Amino acid sequence: LHTPMYFFLTNLSLVDVSYATSIVPQMLVHFLAEHKGIPYVSCVAQLFFSLGLGGIEFVLLAVMAYDRYAAVCDPLRYSVIMHGGLCARLAITSWVSGSVNSLIHTAITFQLLVCTNKYIDHISCEILAVVRLACVDTSSNEISIMVSSIVLLMTPFCLVLLSYIRILSTILKIQSTE
Structure with missing residues (x-):
């Protein structure tokens, strides 16, 4: 249980x-309540945690794909490559990148002037739902959401895809006795 795979699985399960x-309790309240709005302060907290944890998860999945790549494609050097210090730094990088992204987006989003009351009329707080409530031009917010989505979501996805392609090609190159 002290291998890198289980260390990363522990982080992933915590995330x-x-x-x-961060999401389900508020949704349960909405299913039972007559009024389906979310108070503005609750929306800030929910958005921060959901964006942060979602970003952490994507980066952590890319880190786990790298771990599997190292284990399959370079098994003799695996313990040297994936030492405890590197695993800790990769996990910390996942947590910090997701949290910083979330903090930036939450701060930028909730500085917008909102035309309506201080309740969000949804069962969960989503960044685009909050941005659409603004009275001002939100094009810069939408561009930053798109850029961070590409960086924080598509980059890990491409890294996962690349690592599994390399793993598959390594497995297919193994000579069989049959």
């Missing part, structure tokens, strides 16, 4: 449990 805990 997943926290992600569900």
Whole structure:
């Protein structure tokens, strides 16, 4: 249980449990309540945690794909490559990148002037739903959301895809006795 794979799985399970805990309680309240709006302050907290934990999860999945790549494609050097210090730095990088992205987007989004009351009329707080409530031009917010989505979502996706392509090609190159 002290291998890098289990270390990263522990981080991933913590992120997943926290992600569900940040959204589900508010949704349960909405299913039981007559008024379906979210108070503005609750929306800030929910948006920060959901954006942060979602970003952490994507980066962590890319880190886990790199771990599997190192284990399959370079098994003799695996323990040297994936030492405890590197694993800790990769996990910290995942947590910091997701949290910083979330902090930036939450701060930028909630500085917008909102035309309506201080309740968000949704069962969960989404960044685009909040941006659309603004009275001012939100094109810069939408561009920053798109750029961070590309960086924080598509980059890990491409890294995961690339690592599994390399793993598959390594497996296909293994000589079989049959």
